[in-house]
Amino acid sequence: MAAKKKLSFEQTMARLEEIVRLLEQGDAPLETSMALFEEGTKLSKELNTMLDSAERKLAVVSHDEEGKAVLQPFAEEA
């Protein structure tokens, strides 16, 4: 299951790191710097949202006659 979200957690975090690096370099024009800051703030919020809303999906896989995967709930130990 590839990431169907707009940007995966990994990509979002990588972009935030890049923005911080660019801002810390300090040689971007002021307009650009403020735009970067805005984007960075948005990304930071998204990361926290993703962390907070993790669903913890679990299933056991079997296959039908056609070989397609069939997911069924799996009972975890408490």
Add this chain to the structure above:
Amino acid sequence: MAVGRTYSVTQLNQEIKGLLESNPSFRNLFVQGEISNFKAHSSGHLYLTLKDAESAISAVMFRTDAMRLRFQPQNGLKVIARGRVSSFPKSGQVQLYLSEMMPDGAGALHLAYEQLRDRLYREGLFDEAHKQPIPAFPHCIALVTSPTGAAVHDMLRILRRRWPMAEVLIYPALVQGREAPASLVRALQAVNRDKLADLIITGRGGGSLEDLWAFNDEAVARAIYASHIPVISAVGHEPDVTIADFVADLRAPTPSGAAELAVPAQEEVREACAVLTRRLEQAARQRLTHERLRVDGLCGRLGVQTPVRYLAEKRQQLVQTEERLKRLQTGMLAERRLTVDLQIQRMTRALQERLAAERARLGRGCAALDALSPLRVLGRGYAIASDEAGRAVTDSASLAPGSRLQLRFYKGSASCEVREIQKEN
């Protein structure tokens, strides 16, 4: 003493050697025994004696074979060795010429393991270059393992604690017994076909060498190698390393260890995000400060104050100007009022003078008029005669006897009738 063929010693020893070597079973046999009199020669050849409770036999292992030994032979060690029987012609001594040797405890299993390991290594299945990187934040993890037992539950618990964002799919497989290798291979191939996961963990909890033998199986090794999805091996059996461990993209000592390697800890990730956010804000603040300082600096160099101070000054000046203006306006108004008043006065005087002059003229005119006034004449005894039409009569010729005449005196008037006309002569 009857004398048959007489051999020289050399001939005899050669015969013995020939006899030994002609025996097919002696060309390749396994011998089990204990090492004694072990000597590792500087040439690389090994000399030893193999013995059991009652007997002993000399043995030698030449350098090329000795190099491939996976253990260090020593006195007292029980071994199984493979080799051929012959003799050393110089001494006539019967010897074992050993090609392989291994510790007896492991037995054939161990030998098979080592041989497979070496063969797959030479094929390149363990190459670092082939190994795939493990995703830093996996989206979906496939567990190829037994769905029962401590191992799978340990992994689930740790995965959930550390990184609940990752989905977990269990692909059940047998992890011991004769059916285990085929079961593991099927599961590994299914994960690759389904393409739901981006990481595989395969393994089992601890056990004996026989228990985890499936993870030394060649087919399992090749299935791991062929996997497009990265594989973490998790066979709990320290210190020995299974072949699955060698082939896997990453090796963990236990299933729990594998779960820790597979995903990051969410608290650490949260902290990393917080740090990034702080750095972001810090960097933005510094950028603004830097900009402000730069502008201040430029203004300083231009001999101008900073925009803020400049504006404040300008505002102050403006206020002062406004007040001055207000004061001026009030003063000016007073002045203007004065001027206007003066003008009004002047105008009024002028008007009055005109008025007086006109009045005087009028008076003079009236007097003149008065002098000419018929009323004055009437006062001297004259009378105005007007005919019936009201026209003043100036010529008696316009009259006829009997016409009526109106006479106006200074005071009063009379109606008259003409008796007689007298002409002017």
